[in-house]
């Protein structure tokens with residue numbers, strides 16, 4: 113028997129479904145109108161294109177009349193405009209198609225302060241108006257929508273363009289809608305009801321990340337809508353939604369600053385390429401274009417195309433050595449950044465190295481001559497304009513050289529022997545006239561010499577006459593004199609080895625990750641580069657893997673940008689930095705009143721059981737609060753030997769399969785991942801090996817090394833071979849990162865004895881088989 117409240121609920125559901133049907137009807141009408149526009153625009157484009165072809169046909173030979181040129185220009189402009197609006201319409205159509213399935217996910221009933229009328233609004237992925245400009249759906253990023261994420265019922269505030277607004281909120285309703293049908297709805301008192309969040313988090317993982325617009329949490333909303341801070345620093349536990357929050361933040365910023373901000377003025381530095389692929393759908397699904405996305409290594413390496421940069425795998429394995437760790441610490445410190453900055457100032461007086469400028473294999477301007485020119489400018493010059501002045505002087509010398517070279521014998525001979533086609537190619541117009549033969553001869557000689565000299569000119573304007581590697585080497589050699597090595601526990605002999613390593617690398621056209629950033633920074637200082645002034649927002653994910661040097665360099669490169677840095681200081685697998693130091697070092701680079709630090713402590717990715725387990729691995733970790741979603745206890749599979757361990761993995765994979773969980777087997781190193789995948793194959797178990805960050809995640813079981821697992825998540829994770837002696841004490845963060853990738857199920861395998869890092873976890877948090 114149904115009671116009254118259930119009946120009311122049914123009635124209410126029907127009313128909501130009717131409203132939904134009505135909105136979907138309007139979405140469809142809007143689609144139809146838009147389609148007509150698109151069709152017309154398409155026809156227009158074809159007409160313009162045809163006209164364009166006619167003009168081309170009308171051109172006679174190489175010359176083109178002024179009228180035709182003008183016409184082409186106008187047509188081109190028209191074409192660009194139409195193309196643009198055509199593209200915008202297509203994008204809008206994609207958004208409407210999505211709205212047709214799920215127009216909105218929430219309803220708010222409220223009354224603005226000072227108003228007498230109650231209002232009801234619906235919130236969705238994008239706004240939609242009816243014919244009378246009345247909003248049927250509000251974009252989730254609109255100012256009013258923020259009360260959905262921020263407030264409990266009752267008095268709530270939100271920021272509008274006119275300042276702080278107060279409303280009285282009566283009702284907050286969340287919908288689950290599938291293909292135009294309301295499957296369920298909840299009225300909630302709290303910010304975002306746990307029930308809705310549970311439903312979302314219980315879903316299975318996929319090879320691509322999903323948006324979280326419907327269930328953004330209050331703390332996350334603060335990150336998303338922050339527009340004031342120059343530095344927004346987010347410390348968040350594994351799985352607390354840092355990455356999700358920044359992607360929504362980018363969508364928010366693109367909406368909020370529409371017209372003044374394009375996706376090319378937003379750059380995101382991500383931990384590896386695999387991760388870029390993982391998140392690539394989130395923004396397009398919100399109707400926005402992806403930002404510029406790259407890894408730090410890509411950013412620096414693209415400027416040195418002739419050098420091979422150490423890979424992540426190499427760096428990970430090299431740093432296993434204690435001596436290297438010590439160097440890495442020194443050369444990645446803020447102090448080292450200062451030492452290098454100071455060194456560059458000395459170069460203003462002396463010490464810059466140059467290369468000879470050559471022409472046809474012979475020295476044309478010697479490096480000594482260049483040095484003389486460079487230091488002929490007074491002390492009022494800085495490095496940047498000293499170089500500019502040198503370029504100017506060298507260019508003048510080049511012009512003089514062209515003048516004298518034109519009179520040389522080889523040029524006269526070359527002119528004599530020019531074929532008809534070569535001549536035509538040299539004349540400005542096919543009927544170029546000359547006063548006399550002498551003038552024509554001069555003109556041609558200049559053309560020939562200028563062309564030959566073009567290479568030298570390019571070398572000058574691209575600063576090829578600066579010997580960057582010699583300069584950097586001098587700097588490294590000078591370090592013991594200008595910095596206190598003892599502070600960093602490095603002896604002079606050890607430093608000499610480090611310098612030698614750089615020289616050996618260079619001889620083989622290789623450079624280490626440690627050297628590449630200081631190398632480029634010195635180059636930028638010498639060339640007076642001002643950085644990319646146009647970049648407005650810089651996002652850095654997994655900040656704990658950046659060194660203070662790299663961060664200082666990014667700041668130098670994007671001097672006008674606002675920074676959002678996110679990370680989990682518990683997951684520093686490359687820098688192994690102590691959490692607080694990194695934060696305080698970063699904060700020093702910005703004014704305190706322009707900095708905001710936000711902590712996200714709730715972990716949403718994993719079940720309560722997994723989070724309880726993973727957080728016990730950390731001895732002095734940041735606060736982590738599990739979200740109350742239940743699952744199995746993590747299980748530890750102990751074996752006496754490797755082949756038993758492999759059998760255990762296979763049987764676990766089968767159990768995971770039964771639950772439809774995709775599994776990832778995470779090994780410590782790449783070598784182990786490769787060996788394990790082969791062993792599995794021998795047993796007829798297929799798994800995709802992810803061995804480089806340039807691959808894509810595949811469906812089905814995958815095997816990957818720890819450092820590529822950053823930022824990713826999987827239904828089930830099997831940690832391979834967490835045996836005794838496998839992980840050092842300072843690798844807690846690494847094992848924490850690996851285990852915290854699991855959403856629903858976590859398995860750990862070990863041979864002989866379990867790693868002491870995992871023996872710390874209280875026994876009540878796992879089972880042993």
Ligand SMILES: Nc1ncnc2c1ncn2[C@@H]1O[C@H](COP(=O)(O)OP(=O)(O)OP(=O)(O)O)[C@@H](O)[C@H]1O
Pocket residue numbers: 309312313322323324327328329332348349350351352353354355356357679680716717822823824825852
């Ligand atoms: N508000 C939310 N609503 C729904 N799902 C959420 C929310 N916040 C986070 N999640 C989910 O939690 C998981 C972890 O989020 P995300 O990867 O953004 O966390 P992270 O802090 O970047 O993690 P890590 O540092 O471990 O890489 C994702 O599946 C994400 O969809």
